[in-house]
Amino acid sequence: MEEKINKKISTESYKGVRDFYPQDMFVQNYIFKIMRKAAESFGYSEYGASILEPSDLYRAKTGDEIVNEQTYSFKDRGDREVTLRPEMTPTVARMVAAKKREFSFPLRWYSIPNLFRYEQPQKGRLREHWQLNADIFGIEEIEAEIEIISLARAIMKEFGLKDDNYEIRVNNRKIMNYMLENFLSLSPSESHAISKIIDKKDKMSGEDFTGKVRSAVGEESDKLLNLLHSKNLEEFISLLPEKARSHQGVLEIKELQERLAEIGIKNSVFSPTLMRGFDYYTGIVFEIFDTSLENRRAIFGGGRYDDLLNIFGAEKIPAVGFGMGDVMIRDILETYNLLPTYKPVAEIYICVLEEKYQNYANMLAQKLRADDINVAVDLSSRKIGDQIRYADKNLIPLVVCVGENEVKNEEFKVKNLKSGQESKLKAVEIAEFLKSLGS
RNA sequence: GUGCCCAUAGUUUAGUGGUAAAACUUCGGUCUGUGGAUCCGAUGUCGAGAGUUCGAUUCUCUCUGGGCACCCCA
Numbered sequence: 001m002e003e004k005i006n007k008k009i010s011t012e013s014y015k016g017v018r019d020f021y022p023q024d025m026f027v028q029n030y031i032f033k034i035m036r037k038a039a040e041s042f043g044y045s046e047y048g049a050s051i052l053e054p055s056d057l058y059r060a061k062t063g064d065e066i067v068n069e070q071t072y073s074f075k076d077r078g079d080r081e082v083t084l085r086p087e088m089t090p091t092v093a094r095m096v097a098a099k100k101r102e103f104s105f106p107l108r109w110y111s112i113p114n115l116f117r118y119e120q121p122q123k124g125r126l127r128e129h130w131q132l133n134a135d136i137f138g139i140e141e142i143e144a145e146i147e148i149i150s151l152a153r154a155i156m157k158e159f160g161l162k163d164d165n166y167e168i169r170v171n172n173r174k175i176m177n178y179m180l181e182n183f184l185s186l187s188p189s190e191s192h193a194i195s196k197i198i199d200k201k202d203k204m205s206g207e208d209f210t211g212k213v214r215s216a217v218g219e220e221s222d223k224l225l226n227l228l229h230s231k232n233l234e235e236f237i238s239l240l241p242e243k244a245r246s247h248q249g250v251l252e253i254k255e256l257q258e259r260l261a262e263i264g265i266k267n268s269v270f271s272p273t274l275m276r277g278f279d280y281y282t283g284i285v286f287e288i289f290d291t292s293l294e295n296r297r298a299i300f301g302g303g304r305y306d307d308l309l310n311i312f313g314a315e316k317i318p319a320v321g322f323g324m325g326d327v328m329i330r331d332i333l334e335t336y337n338l339l340p341t342y343k344p345v346a347e348i349y350i351c352v353l354e355e356k357y358q359n360y361a362n363m364l365a366q367k368l369r370a371d372d373i374n375v376a377v378d379l380s381s382r383k384i385g386d387q388i389r390y391a392d393k394n395l396i397p398l399v400v401c402v403g404e405n406e407v408k409n410e411e412f413k414v415k416n417l418k419s420g421q422e423s424k425l426k427a428v429e430i431a432e433f434l435k436s437l438g439s
Numbered sequence: 440g441u442g443c444c445c446a447u448a449g450u451u452u453a454g455u456g457g458u459a460a461a462a463c464u465u466c467g468g469u470c471u472g473u474g475g476a477u478c479c480g481a482u483g484u485c486g487a488g489a490g491u492u493c494g495a496u497u498c499u500c501u502c503u504g505g506g507c508a509c510c511c512c513a
Contacts, residue, residue, distance in 0.1 A: 010486085012504065058513095069440080070511070087513040115513070120440080122507065131513085199512095277512045301513090323513075353472060388474040403472065417474070 016119075016127030023342050028130070030340045031326055031333075032112055035132045038155040039110040042147065044134055047109050049091045051116070055081035057090045072116050084116040088133040089280075089308070089321065096137050096319075097312035105138025105317075124297060124327055135321030137309075142252055144320040145284045145304065146259050152288055152300050152322055153265055159329065160338045166299065169271035170256060170286045173303070175249030176275065179227065183241060184220045192279075198228060199275035233257065233270040252284060282306045286322070292335055299332055300324045342395065346376040347434060348414070349391035353403030355381050361402045364412070364427060371431035392417050398434075 013019045020028055036046070055073050072084040085091060088111060096107060114130050121127060134151055136144045149168060156166065176198075180191035194216050201209050213228075214221045223239075230236035233253060237245050244250070253270055260268050276285045285303035302322025309317040333339045348368065352361045358381075365375040376396070378387045384401065391399050399415045406412050413422045414430060416437075425433055 010503090012486090015504070070513085085513095089513080117511095117513070119511075120509095121505085122509095125512085325513095351473080383470090384472055385470085385474060385476095390474090392474050399473080401473065405472085413473090415473070420474090422473090 014127075016121040018126065018128070022344075026342050027330065027339060028326065031329055032130075034158045035110075035112060035155060035324070038151065038158045039132070039134050041154065042108065042151045044108040044110040044151070047092070047095065047111050049085075049088075049095065049111075049113070051085050051114065052082050053085050053091060055083040057094060058083055058086065070118055072118050085113065086115055086117045088113045088115065088131065088323070089135075089305070092133065092135055092321075093308050093319070094312060096317065097309045097314040100309075100314055100317060106144070107135075107137040109137070110134040124325075124331060126327060130326040132324045132326075133321060135319055137317055137319045139320070140306070140318045142256055142259070142284070144318070145256055145286075146263075148302065148320045148322060149256075149260060149268075149286060150263065150265065152286075152302070152324070155324070156288065156299075159333060161332070161336060163265075163267045165292065165336060166267070166288050166290050168260075168265070168268040168286060169274045169289050170253060170268055170284060171271055171274040172249040172253050172284050173275075173281050174252070174283055175244075175247055176272075178244065178247055178249060179224075179240075183244060184217060184224060186217070190216070194224075195275050198273050199277065201228070201273040228272050230270075230272060236270065236272055249283075256284060276301055276303055278303075278305075280305045280308045284320070290332055290335070297328065297331075299328050344395050346374050346394070346396045348373060348375045348398045348400060348430070349387075349394075349396040350375060350377045351384055351387040351391070351399055351401040352378050352381065353384060353401055357402050357404075357407060360407055364400070364402060367427050368430055371428075373431055373434060388415075388417070397437075400430075 018024070039046075055071075058071065071086045074082055076082050091113075092109060092111070096103070096109075110133060112130055112132050114128055116128050119125065119127065132155075134148065136148060149170075153163075153168070176195070177191065180186045180194060181188065184191075186194065194213070197209070197212050197216060204212070210221075210225060213225055217224055227236060227239050230239060233250070237250060240247075240250070257268050257270065260266075271287075274285060274287055276287070281303040283304035283306065286301070287298040288300040289298055300322050302320070304318070304320045306316060306318040308319065330339075350361045350365055352358050358377075358379075361377050365377050368375045378390070380387065380390075382390075387401075388399055397417060399417060400406075400412045401415075402412070411424055411426060412430070414425055414433060415422045423433060
């Protein structure tokens with residue numbers, strides 16, 4: 001024997017990414033199907049783009065550090081810096097800005113891109129994931145937020161989630177900025193730092209949070225803490241100084257909640273500690289938050305980003321949008337036992353009793369396919385029992401055996417593997433029969 | 440990037456300083472013009488590399504991968 005030169009290649013997938021075997025792909029397709037259906041029911045059109053973007057696209061917004069350390073970035077053969085897109089918003093902003101003269105606004109767009117980030121994988125966060133992005137461009141008024149949140153809620157509903165499975169947390173960057181910069185007289189960098197602390201409130205103990213706020217804000221911290229602990233908007237407003245009570249940011253939240261309630265969305269909650277990590281948000285921000293004990297995580301997040309398109313030198317184009325990841329929604333559906341049961345694509349399996357009937361079986365399959373039926377034909381010439389067993393193990397619901405009798409009579413016994421029932425049918429009747437099964 | 444835990448057939452798990460076992464799955468055979476069965480058999484360089492040792496799957500280190508948390512958050 002010669003020594004082995006070839007080293008075996010590992011069958012593991014690349015770190016932090018997933019293989020989708022047919023059963024996984026079935027779930028993935030189900031998730032995408034629901035997302036598409038809901039988005040399109042609101043008149044949103046699907047768009048797409050390459051996963052490769054020039055690194056500058058992200059530098060402009062997020063800074064060198066994130067691009068260098070948290071993205072997949074490399075130089076191509078032409079010495080261009082390239083990044084695997086870590087999010088879709090800059091891409092869609094670029095696309096909209098590029099052709100803004102050609103579009104009549106508002107634009108309602110969605111996409112389900114795969115996104116990459118170079119990070120340590122952990123729960124709910126992998127290196128590659130898919131994320132529904134839905135955005136509306138060109139509406140300055142709160143109508144945009146109402147529509148976007150309605151869409152988010154419609155998706156939850158379509159997945160079978162009930163309103164009391166989650167809450168819609170809302171806040172407004174405008175009032176938060178006002179509060180930090182005017183009411184508490186913090187400098188922009190101080191208020192930026194405190195925003196990050198506020199955003200993490202739920203991740204630390206009450207004392208920790210109080211302590212961190214005190215050391216960051218100083219003597220005014222009690223005022224801030226009281227505001228952040230308000231249970232609802234009324235309490236929050238009552239703690240604001242007189243002249244701030246009718247601040248636009250407050251009015252927007254109030255109107256948003258009222259308008260949502262009017263159209264039947266009653267599970268919105270004002271959440272003064274909701275900030276969202278991104279700096280580009282300029283107004284309302286929101287999150288759909290799973291209230292089950294198992295997850296306690298945001299399923300959706302989004303908000304208004306009126307100034308983002310400015311980086312392309314475009315005139316201001318207001319925008320509201322959100323993202324929803326496939327990893328999170330999978331976890332949620334699992335929690336509430338809402339994952340669909342796997343069904344293979346083949347509806348009928350044709351068993352071949354003797355090798356000489358193989359081509360007859362192929363012809364029968366062709367006829368059925370012409371009637372839009374998904375048919376697989378056995379190729380093994382194995383014993384009939386093994387063929388049926390194969391169909392059964394692969395969850396194919398119906399079996400037709402082709403042998404001497406069938407060829408002679410042109411009639412087929414269609415066997416339902418679940419019930420064991422057989423129906424004698426002509427080839428042309430099979431499509432109708434399938435419809436009657438309602439599969 | 441940091442820390443903790445983990446790694447044995449395809450899967451779930453036993454087990455030992457003297458090169459491994461069970462169940463299920465898969466594949467092959469057995470039996471039946473109609474299935475989830477029976478019986479027989481096959482499938483592992485114990486994640487990779489190095490070290491300690493007469494001898495390592497077992498002990499040590501490094502790496503890789505997985506899980507969780509931190510960092511960061513899209």
